[in-house]
Amino acid sequence: MSGEILEQLKARLLDLDMDGAVELAELVAGGDVRIADAVNAISEGLEVVGQRFQRGEWFLTELVYAGEIARETMDLLSPLMETASSGPLGTVVVGTVAGDLHDLGKDIFINYARSAGFKLIDLGVDVPAEGFVSAVKEHHPLALGMSCLLTTTDSEIGKVIEGLKRQNVRDKVKVIIGGAALTEQFAENAGADAFAPDAVTGTDIIRGWGAS
Numbered sequence: 093m094s095g096e097i098l099e100q101l102k103a104r105l106l107d108l109d110m111d112g113a114v115e116l117a118e119l120v121a122g123g124d125v126r127i128a129d130a131v132n133a134i135s136e137g138l139e140v141v142g143q144r145f146q147r148g149e150w151f152l153t154e155l156v157y158a159g160e161i162a163r164e165t166m167d168l169l170s171p172l173m174e175t176a177s178s179g180p181l182g183t184v185v186v187g188t189v190a191g192d193l194h195d196l197g198k199d200i201f202i203n204y205a206r207s208a209g210f211k212l213i214d215l216g217v218d219v220p221a222e223g224f225v226s227a228v229k230e231h232h233p234l235a236l237g238m239s240c241l242l243t244t245t246d247s248e249i250g251k252v253i254e255g256l257k258r259q260n261v262r263d264k265v266k267v268i269i270g271g272a273a274l275t276e277q278f279a280e281n282a283g284a285d286a287f288a289p290d291a292v293t294g295t296d297i298i299r300g301w302g303a304s
């Protein structure tokens with residue numbers, strides 16, 4: 093039954109049926125389906141959206157509208173994602189790099205890490221390197237998280253890390269990065285401390301840093 097709802101949720105997104113998708117998300121929010129599974133179903137749907145766009149089957153209008161459906165449904169669901177919360181664990185500053193406006197994944201991570209007990213400071217999207225650096229100087233976070241979904245903007249990660257070094261704060265903060273354009277190898281080359289393929293892994297990694 094729950095598998096069926098998840099399939100339907102994904103299908104409504106791919107039919108670009110906003111009302112149908114929101115109705116199902118409301119059903120999930122009030123029912124027995126695991127919220128994290130529903131969030132994953134929407135992410136899987138978006139993966140297909142991206143492939144259709146890449147293959148030229150769908151255009152920007154469809155990409156934008158699918159993004160809006162994902163935003164509506166994720167806003168309903170991701171604050172309900174549950175994790176083992178253990179009280180105030182430290183501050184995490186997060187933003188999407190300059191030139192990149194994707195924020196669905198960043199916001200899922202924020203909701204999840206917040207529910208795990210971290211204090212999250214959201215810098216938003218299209219954040220210039222100086223914005224990340226000054227937020228680190230101002231808030232003294234345990235970790236700085238950067239999201240990046242475009243290969244055209246991935247060089248921003250290195251710029252931020254250089255900026256942290258120049259301002260002598262690189263050794264005071266752990267840097268974690270995530271998003272479709274990035275990989276473990278990229279993180280290593282750019283001098284980040286970790287790459288997170290998803291919000292749950294990212295939160296676990298930062299929890300480990302807090303404990304050490």
Ligand code: B12
Pocket residue numbers: 135138139141142143145146152155156157158159160163186191192193194195196197198200201236237238239240241242243244268269270271272273288289290291292294295
């Ligand atoms: C929805 C979407 C959009 C929406 C974004 C809506 C929004 N508010 O975010 C809109 C329509 C605005 C958009 C615009 C564009 N997009 Co777009 N988009 C997508 C799509 C389909 C889904 C992205 C998404 O939200 N996925 C779901 C979330 C949940 O996944 P996620 O972001 O990866 O996040 C998870 C993890 O990565 C991780 N994570 C992410 N960030 C972080 C950060 C930290 C700190 C941590 C710990 C973890 C973490 O946790 C998340 C949850 O588990 C992708 C396809 C894809 N495969 O990613 C294309 C995609 C990213 N877009 C693409 C492109 C080309 C564009 C445009 C340039 C199109 C255009 N011609 O204008 C513009 C760029 C605009 C800009 N300047 O940013 C390309 C990028 C190609 C590339 N290699 O660079 C993709 C890959 C599509 C494709 N296959 O061609 N897009």
